[in-house]
Amino acid sequence: MVVPKGAELLWQDQIQRHGVNLTFEEFLLNQTNFTIFYTPVPELSEEVSCEEPSKEQMQFYFFVAWWLEGVIQIVLGCLGFIANSMAIPILLSKEMSSIFNRLLTCLAVFDNIFIVCSVLEAFRKHIGSTQLHEYVFGYFLYQFHNMILCSCIYITVVLALERYRAVWRPVEYHNNVNGINPWRRVMGYILPVMVFAVIFNLPKFFEAKFVERTMYREYFDDVQEEMVEVNYTTTLMAPTALRLNVNYVLWYSNVARLLVTGIFPFGALTYLNFRIYTVIKRRRRMTNRPRGAPSAAQKAEEARQAIVLLVIVVLFLICHTLRIILNIHGLFSLKIVRESLKNGCSGVVQTWTLIGTSISHIMLTINSSVNFIIYCFMCTTFRRIFYQWINKLMGFSVLPDVQHSEASIVVEGQSNVRELVPTLVPENELNTHTQLSNNPDLEPNGGNMEMRSWKDKTNGVLMHLLKIRAQDESKVTSDV
Incomplete structure (x- = not known):
């Protein structure tokens, strides 16, 4: 007779230690969160040797899962929730008013919901839960968690699609968004994503059920001075007949989910980002285009949003x-x-798949938690507003205030004076001005009033152009 090993021994230990009377399938169901293919287990044949993890390997898995999902995931999730909550009002501020930033706001909201679901699941599996939590998980949280994950995936695809439309056909895009409520266009993206996520995950509402099981617990009675056994009835979660169906597991749980939440969004993101990169690179090579202030500001904003999108997608x-x-x-x-x-x-069959599942869960939490860091590093306006809010909250200057002055506009737009001046000042006069400004003999103390007058006039023209550029850049930012 072959002695059961691995998870079955751990299951038996749990029964003996905690007095839990549940089947082995129910034990795996609670530990692996519907990640195992379930079917009724027949009697073990004497001629069959099970190739499965040993008891030590399963204990190692539960140890790793407790640290990854029960500790690290909860800490990262809490930090990510706080960061996303700070990012939302900044993205909704007047200075960052654009369709792209509103979509980022929606992504932050869905990321926060996903983090809450992940933290609640970590508590249920590794910290402890009540009977109410088990009911809520089986009938709502399990399905809702998958819906939010699907929504986060396709909101990321929508971000790439919106940038693709804005970059590929800018004139048509500008005409479509000009004069309409930006939230109307955003909801045109988000509502279909939400409806699709709900419909695709509807079958998951029929995967779990709750059954009553008789349990027992032994304790030492000081009065009788002997071990006393107490029986009681409790309710446990178990898979339904649909979840045990071979065709359902194959075509929905594996094939459909692989295509819908994996291959298709991966392919769409790769294609859209490649097209965006191609358009931006081609525009930079076009030297015969007018290079006025609006064009320079628009190109700078497109490049910034494309880089933010690229980092998010990667x-x-x-x-x-x-x-x-x-x-x-x-x-x-x-x-x-x-x-x-x-x-x-x-x-x-393999322990690495169980450990890999725990690592995958924490990676998804990381993905939903670090977008705030991306915004701070990649967007000067976001960083400036964040610094101002922190300084205002503390009552004194704690972080350096990134001033949105004329100089910062030039740096953020990745431009310089020579890109703005040629439309009004010839190149040779600009070179003359540069030489004059660098010649100490022509400073005011040198007595050359004519040269000083020309320098003052040129400085006035340059400052006027920079102010025009600031106005145009704010218009482009609000339209795109």
Whole structure:
């Protein structure tokens, strides 16, 4: 007779230690959160040898999962929630009023909801939960968590699509957004995403059920001076017949989810960002275009938003790659798992898939928590508003205030005086002015009043051009 190993021994230990009377499938269901292929387990054949993790390996998995999901994920989730909450009012400020920033606001809101769901699940699995929490998880949180994950994925795709439309056909895009409420266009993106996420995850409402189980607990009675056994009835979560269906597990839980939440968004993000990069690179090579202040400001804003989007997408791909790998591995391992369960084994073939699932969960939390850092590093306006708010909150200057002066406009726009002057001042006169300003013999103390007068006039023209550019840049930022 082959002795059960690995997870089955851990399951038996839990029964003996806590007096829990539950099936092995229910034990795995609570520990792995619907990530295992479930089917009724027949009697174990004497001729079958189960290839599954040992008890020590399963104990190592639970130890790693407790630290990753039960400690680190909760800490990172709380920090990410605070950061996203600070980013939302900054992105909604008047100075950052644009469709792109409003979409970033929606992404921050959905990221916060995802973080809350992840932290609640971490508490349920590793810290402790009440019976009410179990009911809420089985009937709502499990399904809602998947809906929010799907929404976050496609809001990222929507960000790339919006930037693609703005960059690929700027005139048509400007005409479409000019004169309409920006939130109307944003809702035109967000509402279809939410409806699709709800519809796609509706079957998950039929995956879990609750069954009553008789449990027992032994304790030492000081009066009788002997061990006393107490029986009681409790309710546990278990998979439904739909969740055990072979075709459902294959086509919906593996194939459909791999395509909808993996391959398609990965392909769309790669294509859209490549097209955006191509357009921006081609525009920079066009030297015969007019280079007035509006054009320079618009190109600078397009480049900034494209870079922010690129960093968000790269981080998204990195954090979701392991999830996709595990999904693909699960798809190709279905036959092996099915044979394992058919032979009466646990169905847990490799420990790395369980540990990889815990790492994937924390990577998704990281992806939802670090966008605030991206905004601070990549956007001068965001950083300036954040510094001002912190200084105002503290009552004194704690962080350096990034002033939005004429000089900062030139730096943020990645331009210089020579890009602004040629429309009004010839190049040779600009060179003459540069030489005069660098010649100490022509300073006011040198007595050359004519040269000083020309220098003052040129400085006045330059300051006027910079003010025009600031006005045009603010218009472009509000329209794009």
